Amino acid sequence: MAFNSYTFLLFFAGLLVLHYLPLPWRLKKFNLLWASYLFYAAWNPPFVVLLWISTVVDWFAAKGIYRFAQPFLRRPFLFLSLGVNLGMLGFFKYGGFLLDNFVQLVNMLGIQYVPAKPDIIVPVGISFYTFQTLSYTLDIYLGKARPAKSFLDYALYVTFFPQLVAGPIVRASRFLPQCVELRRATGRQFAWGLNLFVIGLFEKIVVADGLLAPVVDKVYDPAVTPGMLAAWIGTVGFAGQIFCDFAGYSTCAIGVAMCLGFSIPDNFRFPYAATGFSDFWHRWHISLSTWLRDYLYIPLGGNRRGTFRTHLNVMFTMLLGGLWHGASWTFVVWGALHGIYLSAERALRRLLSGLSVWHRPPVKLALVLLTFGLICLGWVFFRCDSLPQAVSMASTMLGLESGGSQAGLDKKEILFTALTVASILIVHWRMRDTTIEAVAEKRSWLFRSLLIATMLVAIATMPGEDRAFIYFQF
């Protein structure tokens, strides 16, 4: 069930009524749990079984890890959790990819092998909830947390619908304490939760789907060879689209959870105002980047084992981060690019960080634009269907390939897209050191009303092609 659907509005309205009835807290949690299963089953009911498997296995694995002190007794439980979660992820998400690559490899060796095409449907959100449950067992293994006392609380942690299919990836240490006592939003929190929901929908429906997606689709049509201008417009358009799509989902999730009295963490902090790639990953998909940092980069040694090993760890972490997004070499290249960016930045910082020039606003702005430009280059690989298309698009953007067309874009579309993306960048720049709540608090309630009304009207009158949230596929 997507947030941008009428069925979700009905579902959410019904659930709010149930949640605010004078019922015991345990019953309310049970309501939230079955509602979350219903929410997930709306896509494909049989896949709820995967959620159950992940929930039950990690519940017992965590208990086993916690019970024993000796590593050789704890490890089997950890491997069980890793095996089941990563096994499910591997089979459903990477099965086809691995088979394709295996076939290509044996064909290159001169062996003609044509297997039956695997007919695997990727369960929505599998990357998110497997990482979420893994963080639970890993935290217990690393001694950072204790197992949940209540299976109901734990099942709700795994399944809580606002963040279930596209994050944020919530840690048990943040969520489980919230399950202990009755959660009710205050009137102010409830109203603000609805505000966040509307802001998220506005980002998704109006900006991502209404304004940017049509232009991006034209430029990234595999049948089209865009020229330099069209390629840049399509790519900066995609930068805006994917931000508004994904951050829109996270904002909706935070708003919905807030209406129910729960707190889930921010996932974005105006990332296109980042002055460098380390800063970018502190602002973009924060819950994933911290997951990778805590459970991959740091266990690999982080920056504690010398310069070369640090660069190697960064690259490995980013490659896996890229692969997490999708079973395709384009995502691997995207991750590699970010690994290179981060390593290069780390090396440059060592040489140049002492200069005072970096703190001057014009230089900062230039750094923001440079970072954004390089991030856009990465987005090319994220958006293209194939590596050859991505290489051609990136070459065109860098002026290495000439020719190409306007990809069917007229001047007004180009201008409109450029203005939309420029507006996003300006908002990010101005908001880079503040929060939306701080800004809202400075405005009068009437101004806020006008803003909400405008967004509501725009959402209602922006019907277009029905598009799923991009991050559902991950």
Added chain:
Amino acid sequence: MPSFTSSSSDRAPRGPGGLTWAVALLLAGAFLASAELFWRSRGMLPSVVDDVELWAYHRARIHEDQPKTLVLLGASRMKCDFSIATFRERFPDWRVVQLAVAGAGPVAALQDLAEDRAFSGVVICSVDADWLTGPRWDAQRPYCEHFHRGTSVNSQLNRLISAYLQSKFVVINPSVSALRTARKCMMKGEFPQAWYARCDFDRSRHCDFGLVDDLAAFRKRFELEVQRWYDSRGAVDPAAWLADLDKVGIEQMVRRIEDRSGRVIFVRLPTTGLRRSLEERCYPKRLFWDRFAAKTSAASIHFEDEPTLCGYRTPDMSHLEVQDTPRFTTALLDVLVRRGELGSEGRTAREETPPRQAWRTQALSTGQPKRSRTG
């Protein structure tokens, strides 16, 4: 412990949240109501967005428990020319399912129905020679695939709600969306005009050409498009065309439906003017339609063979005026009843025709088109 960002639920800004929302809803409601009145005052009527999900919803209705089902296949002509209301008046106990898709030929949908063992109704399939050419067979395949693999109860329910709202309110129609209106105002300094074709929840489309400002220019534009299309078509060999139809298995599709007591009726709906003459130049009726009709075991009706199906207004040379569709549908139903294609309401074909195979052999050997199944 992982260092997460600040909490998100304990940071709601100060201010009267309830009042803010009450005023916001009032403002938004007032604006939307005003916009609705404004668009209606300009002649706009609600129209349902026709998409794969709505198609899938109607496709699923075939499986509902009802003894008599009529499925309409084809492209835009079937959606515009056939009046479901007229059919229902005459055959109130039938269920009608409109599965035609504008701009896409019906071969894939016919195949899908043929493979659906639960279907045993009557199919009226609007085709022309161009839609039956090989490259265009799969035009409706994405719709069928979406029905079988892409849809869910949730997406169907969501589509039902949105279709219901679209059938009630103009303001949520994409043709007057905020973006489209803003673009039109900025680029041309005017508001969007009322669109001449609107769609109902049952997927029927109604063409009210009276809403077109400059009908001559409108027709000219279509003439240019049609000319360009047919100029781009190479010569088609009728024998190869017919052989291709064997290859795709049109006859097997018909047989599979007939084997389940269903029936398929191929119809060629009216076109006029330049379009008709270009069609005739590229696909002469005598060499294409008549041979196809002679070859298939299904019933077939070409509008030019039935005087009551000719002479209707088609301002864009391809689709009937909405006012004419009841009369046209009545005429078409008369023909079908006369030929016994709609069961007990008319004479049955099998009562009056010679054995099918013998008849087909006769038609093929004489090279004469099959004009009527009632002889």
